[in-house]
Amino acid sequence: MSASSRGGRALSSLLRSQHTRQTSSVPRRVCIQCANTTTTTTTTTLLQSSRRAYSATATAAAEPSSSSSPIPPPPVTTSSPSASQQSQDVRYRIKSGIILTRPPLLTRQLTPFESAFFLYQKRLNERLTAPFRKEFYFKQDTATDLDWKIKLKERHGVPAKDIGRYNPRGRMGWNDEVMVGSTTSDHELGVVQKLLHDAEARVSEDGEEIVDEADRVKPEPPQPRTTEADAKNDTRRLDRKLDQTLYLVVKRKGAAQKTADGKGGDEDVWTFPAGDVPTHEALHETAARVLAESAGVNMNTWIVGRVPVAHYIQSPPPTTTTTTTQDSSSSSSGRGEKVFFLKGRIMAGQADLAGNKHGYTDFKWLTKDELKDTLEEDYYRSVRNMFELR
Amino acid sequence: MSFLSVNITLRGLTSRLLPPSSPTSTRLIPAMSAAFFSTTPAMAAAAAPAKGGAPKATPKKKKGKGKGEARDPKIVNMLQHFAALSPRRIPAPLRMGRNRHLRHWTIHRAWLMFRRKQREQREGTLMRQYQSMHAACEELRQTEGPGTRDQGYLYRVAMEKKGVYGHNGVPIEYARPQTETPARMAWNHEWKP
Numbered sequence: 001m002s003a004s005s006r007g008g009r010a011l012s013s014l015l016r017s018q019h020t021r022q023t024s025s026v027p028r029r030v031c032i033q034c035a036n037t038t039t040t041t042t043t044t045t046l047l048q049s050s051r052r053a054y055s056a057t058a059t060a061a062a063e064p065s066s067s068s069s070p071i072p073p074p075p076v077t078t079s080s081p082s083a084s085q086q087s088q089d090v091r092y093r094i095k096s097g098i099i100l101t102r103p104p105l106l107t108r109q110l111t112p113f114e115s116a117f118f119l120y121q122k123r124l125n126e127r128l129t130a131p132f133r134k135e136f137y138f139k140q141d142t143a144t145d146l147d148w149k150i151k152l153k154e155r156h157g158v159p160a161k162d163i164g165r166y167n168p169r170g171r172m173g174w175n176d177e178v179m180v181g182s183t184t185s186d187h188e189l190g191v192v193q194k195l196l197h198d199a200e201a202r203v204s205e206d207g208e209e210i211v212d213e214a215d216r217v218k219p220e221p222p223q224p225r226t227t228e229a230d231a232k233n234d235t236r237r238l239d240r241k242l243d244q245t246l247y248l249v250v251k252r253k254g255a256a257q258k259t260a261d262g263k264g265g266d267e268d269v270w271t272f273p274a275g276d277v278p279t280h281e282a283l284h285e286t287a288a289r290v291l292a293e294s295a296g297v298n299m300n301t302w303i304v305g306r307v308p309v310a311h312y313i314q315s316p317p318p319t320t321t322t323t324t325t326q327d328s329s330s331s332s333s334g335r336g337e338k339v340f341f342l343k344g345r346i347m348a349g350q351a352d353l354a355g356n357k358h359g360y361t362d363f364k365w366l367t368k369d370e371l372k373d374t375l376e377e378d379y380y381r382s383v384r385n386m387f388e389l390r
Numbered sequence: 391m392s393f394l395s396v397n398i399t400l401r402g403l404t405s406r407l408l409p410p411s412s413p414t415s416t417r418l419i420p421a422m423s424a425a426f427f428s429t430t431p432a433m434a435a436a437a438a439p440a441k442g443g444a445p446k447a448t449p450k451k452k453k454g455k456g457k458g459e460a461r462d463p464k465i466v467n468m469l470q471h472f473a474a475l476s477p478r479r480i481p482a483p484l485r486m487g488r489n490r491h492l493r494h495w496t497i498h499r500a501w502l503m504f505r506r507k508q509r510e511q512r513e514g515t516l517m518r519q520y521q522s523m524h525a526a527c528e529e530l531r532q533t534e535g536p537g538t539r540d541q542g543y544l545y546r547v548a549m550e551k552k553g554v555y556g557h558n559g560v561p562i563e564y565a566r567p568q569t570e571t572p573a574r575m576a577w578n579h580e581w582k583p
Contacts, residue, residue, distance in 0.1 A: 092533070094533060094535070094544070104568060105566075105568060105569070105572060105577075106568055106569060106570065106571070106572060107568045107569065107570055111504075113500070113504060114504070117497065117500075117501055117504075120497060124484065127481060127484060128480075128481055128483070128484065129480070129481070130474050130475050130479055130480055130481075131474065131479075133470070133471055133474050135467055135470070135471075136467060136468075136470075136471045168481070169481075174490075177493075222570070223571050223572045223573065223574060223576070224571070224572075225570075225571060227572070227576055237577075237579070238577040239572070239576035239579075242572055242576060276536075277536045277544070278536060278537075279535070279536045279537035279538070279539060282544065282547040282550075283544060283547070283548055284548070297583055298581060298582055298583065299581070300561075300563065300581055300583070302560075302561050302563075302564065305554070306547075306548045306549075306550070306554070307523060307526075307527060307549070308523070308526035308527065308530060308548065309519070309522055309523050309526060310522045310523075310526055311525065311526040311529050311530070338529065340526055340529075340530055340544075341526070345564065347561065347563035347564070347566075348563070348577075348578045348581035349578070349580075349581035349582075350579040350580075350581070383522075385518040385519065385521060385522035386518075386519055386522045386523075388515065389511060389512060389515045
C-alpha cells in the first residue's frame with residue numbers, strides 16, 4: 001500500500017465521521033473500497049483546499065463562508081501567536097552553536113563473524129569456479145613466471161592468496177571449513193601478513209632466485225589502525241579513534257556565560273561552541289562566525305546545510321515571574337537560552353583557542369561515548385539524537 | 391560430429407602411444423575443440439580450414455604440425471583459456487551432505503540476521519537524526535527571531551537554498567572515502583588557510 005492511499009484512508013475516515021454527524025442515514029461501517037469511491041470527489045476538493053501556502057491560510061480563515069469545502073482547513077501552526085506567547089519568547093536568548101565533527105577516516109573493524117563468513121564464501125567460490133590457468137597470465141620461463149612458481153610452491157599449490165591451504169579439486173576438496181580458533185580468516189594476522197610476504201619479489205630481474213631473505217625488497221607495510229594518540233589517549237589530537245566520529249567540545253568558565261541560577265557558576269562546563277545570533281545574521285552565518293572566533297581559522301571546515309540538526313533549551317529560572325522579565329528584559333540575567341546546533345565537518349587543521357572571544361579555556365575531540373560522560377546530562381540528551389552510528 | 395569423434399579417438403591414441411609427448415601437441419587438442427564449439431565469427435574463420443578439410447585429412451595435418459599451419463601461440467593460449475572457462479569445465483553445483491548442508495543453512499541464516507541488525511541500526515540512526523532535525527526546525531519555527539524579528543523568521547531563512555547547490559556547493563574534500571588503514575600522516579594538524 002502506498003503512502004498516498006493511506007492518507008486517503010485517513011481522510012475518508014474523517015469525512016465519514018462528518019457525514020454521520022450531518023446525516024444519520026449513512027451507515028457508520030462501510031468497507032474501505034466503498035468509502036474510498038464515495039468520497040473521492042470530496043477528498044480531492046479537500047486536498048485542493050488544504051494545499052495552500054502558509055500565507056494563504058490567513059485569507060482562507062478570514063472568509064470561511066465562501067469556501068465550499070465540508071471541513072475547514074486544519075490549523076497550520078500548533079500554537080497560536082498570542083500575547084502571552086510573545087512575552088514568553090522574549091525571555092529566551094537565541095544562540096547558534098556548531099557541532100564540528102571529524103568523520104571516521106577508516107572503515108569499520110570487521111567482526112570475527114564477518115571475516116569468518118568471508119573466508120567461507122571465498123572457499124565456496126573456489127569450489128564453484130574454473131581453475132586458475134597460470135599460462136594465461138605469465139609468459140613461460142620469465143622472471144615473473146619463476147617468481148610465481150616459487151610462491152605457489154610455498155602456498156602448497158593454492159593459487160589464491162587469502163584462503164589458506166585448501167584445494168577444491170583435490171581429494172580433500174570437501175573439507176572447506178576451518179577449525180575453531182584458526183587464524184586463517186583473521187584479517188590482520190592471516191591475510192595482511194600473507195599478502196605482504198607474497199608481495200616480495202623472490203626472483204631477480206635476471207631470473208635468479210633470491211635465496212637470502214635480507215636481500216629481498218620488502219614492500220611498505222600499511223600503517224596501523226591505531227595511532228600514537230590512541231596509545232596516549234590524547235583527546236586533543238584528531239588522529240585518535242580513526243574509525244569513529246569525533247566531536248569538538250570546548251570548556252568554558254561557568255560564571256561567565258551561564259545564566260544566573262546561582263549554582264554551577266564556578267564549575268567548568270563542556271559544551272559545543274555557541275554564540276548569540278544578531279538580528280542581521282542567519283543561523284549558519286553565526287555558527288561559522290562563532291567557530292572562527294572561538295576555535296581559530298586554521299581549520300578546513302564546511303557547515304553542512306543551513307538547518308539546525310539539534311537544539312537545546314535552557315528554561316529561564318523559575319523565580320522570575322512574567323511581569324518582572326518584561327520589566328527587566330534588557331538585562332539578560334533572567335532569560336533562558338535556545339541553542340540551535342548546526343553540523344559542521346572538519347577536513348584538515350586543528351582547533352586553536354588562543355585569543356578566542358567567547359571565553360573558552362580548553363577543547364577536546366571526543367567520540368559520542370566519551371561525550372556522554374563529559375557533557376551535562378540534559379545537554380547530552382538534547383543533542384544525542386544527531387550523533388552518527390559510530 | 392565425425393570430426394569430434396576423430397578428435398576424441400586421436401586424443402586416446404596420442405595418450406596411449408606417446409606418453410612422453412611434448413606439451414605443445416597435447417595443448418593443441420583442446421584448442422581445436424574450443425574452436426569447433428565457438429560461435430564467434432573470428433574463431434569460426436580460424437577453424438574454417440579444419441572444418442572444410444575432409445576428416446581423413448586431419449591426422450595428416452597433425453603429423454605435419456609446425457610446417458606451415460602453426461598457429462600463433464598467443465591465440466592458442468587464449469583459446470585454451472576460453473576452453474577452460476567453457477561450461478563443460480566449470481565445476482558442478484555444490485553438493486553437500488545433510489549435516490554439512492544444515493551447517494551451511496545456519497551460516498546463511500546467521501549472515502542474514504547480521505545484515506538485518508546492521509540495517510536496522512542504520513535506519514534507526516537515520517530516523518533519530520531526522521527526528522532531531524525536525525524537532526529543532528519546529529522549535530525554530532515557533533521562535534521569535536533575534537531582536538524584533540517576527541515569529542519564524544530564522545526558520546524561513548534557514549530554509550532558503552541560495553548557494554546550497556551548484557558549483558562549490560560541496561567541497562571536494564568531502565568526497566574522501568574511508569580506507570582500511572590510515573595514511574602515513576593520518577591527519578594534517580598544521581593546515582593553514
